[in-house]
Amino acid sequence: MQDIVLDMGGKLFAEHAEAAFHAHPKDTTEGAASWMPGLWAQVGELGLPLALLSEEHGGFDLPAATAMGLVRLAAAHAVPLPLGETMIANWLLAHAGLPLAEGPATLALGPELDGDRLNGPAARVAYGRHAATVVLLAGDRLVRTDAGTVTEASHNVAGEPRDTLVFAGEVTSAPAPVNKQNFRLLGALLRAQGMAGALEAALSMTVDHANSREQFGRPLGKFQAIQQSLAVMATNVAAAGAAAVMATDLLSDALAGTGAFATAAMAAKIRTGEAAGIGASIAHQTHGAIGFSQEYRLHPLTRRLWAWRDEWGREAEWCETLGTEVCARGPDGFWPFLTSTGSAA
Amino acid sequence: MSDFLTFPAPPALPGQDDLRRDVRAFLAETLGPDFGATDQARSWNGHDPEFSRKLGRQGWLGMTWPTEYGGGNRSPLERYVVIEELLAAGAPVAAHWIADRQSGPLLLRFGSEAQRRDILPRIAAGECYFCIGMSEAGSGSDLAAAKTRARRDGDEWVLNGTKIWTTYAHHAHYMIVFCRTGHSEDRHGGTSQLLVDLSTPGITISPILDLAGEHHLNEVQFDNVRLPATALLGQEGQGWDQVMGELAFERSGPDRFLSSFALLNDLVRVLGTAPDQASARAVGRMAAHLMVLRHMSRSVAGKLAREENPTLQATIVKDLGALIEQEIPEIARTLVPVEPVPGPQNDFACALARTLMSAPSFSLRGGTREILRGIIARGLGLR
Structure with a gap:
């Protein structure tokens, strides 16, 4: 079952990767990547938005790391989908006892809950203009609402929609199954998985390029300078993938709130963010001018890497939070803290 | 994506919390409150045979080896808990470190039954120490350029050459020497690994001080050192593959x-x-x-x-x-x-x-x- 879901998802994303590439705007100031309604319809038909749920909620009872593998695959093919957001939104709704999302969903913070109304805007909401359902954390309530009104249509450097929304209608809410830090870290985990996937694809493209592009009468990949720098990229791709898996394995702990998920998710966002900068840089350096062109398919990956490392908390923020916690425990607490983290610690 | 870039979580290890607690309690008692940051900063270069013997008595050396060779028949994940606790505490593990980490596993795989029965229990007791015989003056990263050579003379091997950068050779009982034993067109070919008892006549161990003035490293010369035929580990001519396997443990x-x-x-x-x-x-x-x-x-x-x-x-x-x-x-x-x-x-x-x-x-x-x-x-x- 696990392999089947990932195979289905991977095949679907691969089929749409070419069209997704052409859906990218020619000019980053021009607007956001075009929505692909046909692709979303097929994602829904396959049940992928429910991938994190138990069978009782309509899901597949997959291990979290498998389900989140879909987010990684979608990123590797650079398809314009709020799949991860919808998976997490449904997971939160299910655990809060609220109805699941209808169609594409997204996650937001910002507005305050006043009775059954939301006051204030939610900024930089991923795919906000396309979301049929928005899931917000307001105080200690998880809020489910229909699509908001877009007051500012913006996008990130990858051309993905990042909109400001306001909400006029009545909303439903329930006690939130996660606290605010873990809500943000669920977003961070999505970006960590996404960066891991984009890095894998960028490495694969870069290795292929190094093996096929010839200069000085031999493939680039035969030069030691290129080999050494691609090895550095590979170690960072490996660390990013490991970091994302480490945090994903602890997903259910986000509900218990013992801190194990929070610590691992911070570490994952920090490490994947660092790998994103290093990996994007080496990918472009190896591709030379070819990789800098609009028509070459590296930039949908590297622009996502540059965008995602700054979303849901950049490295500096989580480093500070994590470091403050480490120092508060003092030198005698540091090693026990490290060994208490991670799956099957 | 290449499979070698994936790092799935290890399987759960029941009982590891108890093991970890035992190791921490042992370290707190054995190292004492005066064992501070600079002592710990020696990391796995701190050499203390008494400490190694104490670890042996706890059953924390040769943990994964079969019990018939003095091992504990425990999983690599249990061993991992012990060694990461030792390293985090900066415990003085150097005496037994090479033997426990790579030489013992190599003997288990390629040693004769007599060697396994003789040596492995002593390693597991924290009493028998090994050093690495790979680098030479003209053969550092390019390990295949090794010139140290052993030739057969009747029932014996006769070893000549010099190994260098050998950590704690001056306190070790054995070295596993990577050397040439034949001739081959392939530079990886014609190589073997020999088990050398460092008390054998013809061996000279000279100190090399490191940049901090400390003596961990040595040069080890072999001058017509006569070894029994049983010194050959594994198969003659398979030294390269064996040494690469050894490095996997080391890394x-x-x-x-x-x-x-x-x-x-x-x-x-x-x-x-x-x-x-x-x-x-x-x-x-x-x-x-x-x-x-x-x-x-x-x-x-x-x-x-x-x-x-x-x-x-x-x-x-x-x-x-x-x-x-x-x-x-x-x-x-x-x-x-x-x-x-x-x-x-x-x-x-x-x-x-x-x-x-x-x-x-x-x-x-x-x-x-x-x-x-x-x-x-x-x-x-x-x-």
């Missing part, structure tokens, strides 16, 4: 990212419980790196437990680990305005000095950074 563990942990821990002490923003960020970043490296390293231990071959994953852990180990003293000196001072005092200045002066070796020993990256590049299909 996979937490010793490849915890060498500077004592200094990092002392940095946390010096910064106090309410650090400024820059300090908190630096500590948080190091914690994140260590958590991820630990996940990766434990994943490798899980692969060893499943008898998979994680050579490439181990290479990745070692390359990333050495970067962090070497970055820690640089971060420490950025955050704390204290000059490094060589000396035995257990304070930040001396721990910094010791770590700073050890750091160059972190990306040399066990395969240089460039060699490791060459191996990774081959795994990527670039060579």
Whole structure:
């Protein structure tokens, strides 16, 4: 079952990767990547938005790391989908006892809950203009609402929609199954998985390029300078993938709130963010001018890497939070803290 | 994506919390309160046979080996718990380290039944120590250029040549020597591994002081050293493959990212419980790196437990680990305005000095950074 879901998802994303590439705007100031309604319809038909749920909620009872593998695959093919957001939104709704999302969903913070109304805007909401359902954390309530009104249509450097929304209608809410830090870290985990996937694809493209592009009468990949720098990229791709898996394995702990998920998710966002900068840089350096062109398919990956490392908390923020916690425990607490983290610690 | 870039979580290990608690209690009692940052900063270079024997009595050496050879028949993941606790405490593990980590496993695989019965129980008791016989003056990263040669003379091998950079040869009982035993067109061919009792006549061990003036390294000369035919480990001519397998053990563990942990821990002490923003960020970043490296390293231990071959994953852990180990003293000196001072005092200045002066070796020993990256590049299909 696990392999089947990932195979289905991977095949679907691969089929749409070419069209997704052409859906990218020619000019980053021009607007956001075009929505692909046909692709979303097929994602829904396959049940992928429910991938994190138990069978009782309509899901597949997959291990979290498998389900989140879909987010990684979608990123590797650079398809314009709020799949991860919808998976997490449904997971939160299910655990809060609220109805699941209808169609594409997204996650937001910002507005305050006043009775059954939301006051204030939610900024930089991923795919906000396309979301049929928005899931917000307001105080200690998880809020489910229909699509908001877009007051500012913006996008990130990858051309993905990042909109400001306001909400006029009545909303439903329930006690939130996660606290605010873990809500943000669920977003961070999505970006960590996404960066891991984009890095894998960028490495694969870069290795292929190094093996096929010839200069000085031999493939680039035969030069030691290129080999050494691609090895550095590979170690960072490996660390990013490991970091994302480490945090994903602890997903259910986000509900218990013992801190194990929070610590691992911070570490994952920090490490994947660092790998994103290093990996994007080496990918472009190896591709030379070819990789800098609009028509070459590296930039949908590297622009996502540059965008995602700054979303849901950049490295500096989580480093500070994590470091403050480490120092508060003092030198005698540091090693026990490290060994208490991670799956099957 | 290449499979060697994936690091799934290791399987759950029931009972590990008890084991970890036992090791911590043992270390607190055995090392005592005066064992401070500068002592810990020796990392796995601290040599103390008495400590090794105590570990042996606890059953924490040769843990994964069969009980008939003095081992504990326990999983690589249990061994991992013990060695990471030892390293985090900066315990003086050097006496038995090579024997427990790589020579014992090599003997288990390639030694004769008599060698296994004779030597492995003594290693597991913390009484028998090994050193590594790979590098030579003209053969560092280019291990295949080794010139040390053994020729057959009747029932014996006669060994001639010189090994160098041999850590703690002066306290070891045995060396496993990589040498030429035949002639081959292939430069990896005609090589073998020999088990050499260092008390055999014709062996001269001379000290090489390191840049801090300490004696860990040696040059070991073999002048017509006569060894029994049984000294041959594994098969004649298979030395290259065997030595590559040995290096996989050498590259996979937490010793490849915890060498500077004592200094990092002392940095946390010096910064106090309410650090400024820059300090908190630096500590948080190091914690994140260590958590991820630990996940990766434990994943490798899980692969060893499943008898998979994680050579490439181990290479990745070692390359990333050495970067962090070497970055820690640089971060420490950025955050704390204290000059490094060589000396035995257990304070930040001396721990910094010791770590700073050890750091160059972190990306040399066990395969240089460039060699490791060459191996990774081959795994990527670039060579």
